Amino acid sequence: MPELPEVETIVRALQRGGQGCSPLLDKKVTGAIVLWARTIAEPRADLFVQQIVGQSVRGVSRRGKFIRIDLDRQVMLIHLRMSGDIRVEDQVIALQPHDRLILNFVDGTRLAFNDARKFGRVWLVAEPESVIGGLGLEPLERSFTPAALHRRLQNSARQIKPLLLDQTVIAGIGNIYADEALHMARIHPMTPARKIDQEQTRALWDAIREVLREGIRRNGASIDWVYRGGDFQNYFRVYQRSGRACPECGTTIERVIVGQRGTHICPCCQVMK
DNA sequence: CACGAGACCTGTTCGC
């Protein structure tokens, strides 16, 4: 579920505190409880516990949809996948249903990784590049330029939407923001990437950054499980709005399947050229 | 290389 803006919202809460979290920096791990073994991708669950105890948090950041927590000797990477969430709270509070991993800190607080669908994964590694090294461009950083995007598109015969969802091309876009960006740029999701001209590429580049920034400004979207009180879901242009009016032209929004993903389009604004 | 199907999981919603 969580895409770049939702992950960014959580990372900011872990950095600054607020929204169900207190700042993680300098907290020292005194114990870890793995409640669902497969949540730990690497190393084995018992080794994870053994290795993380005694280390303190030295940094919190984001790369694509990954949360990166730098510790004294290793790096913990968290991917929330479809239903993951993180709380930082006092240890006296009761565990919640679907809590999968707990880290207890010396100050009496703890981090809880909660994940109803059990798709989320946590790594504890010395070399984070082994996990996140293959990720593509960060869409909100300087390296993501219209020219860089154009180059990627010209090299591919794939449909544009699955390409936007490919984390090795651009890191952080998911189903919501792909649909929103393509609508804003007036591009049909099935358009072959290399058929998108320079002008449309520029529009797509703008749209990607705009929808991601707006998502962050609104603290992400909250669907099904609530995320940080984010309210971007109230500003969707097309996502989950099939049968309703396009905000640009009033045409009824349609839901189609593209690359096996539910996809929302305005058949009037997003015409294949 | 690109695409589709299936797997991994649980919970909610919708139609009958």
Next chain:
DNA sequence: TGCGAACAGGTCTCGT
């Protein structure tokens, strides 16, 4: 009310 099907913000693997 109950029950099954469809669907969900993601990604990986396998077969064609």
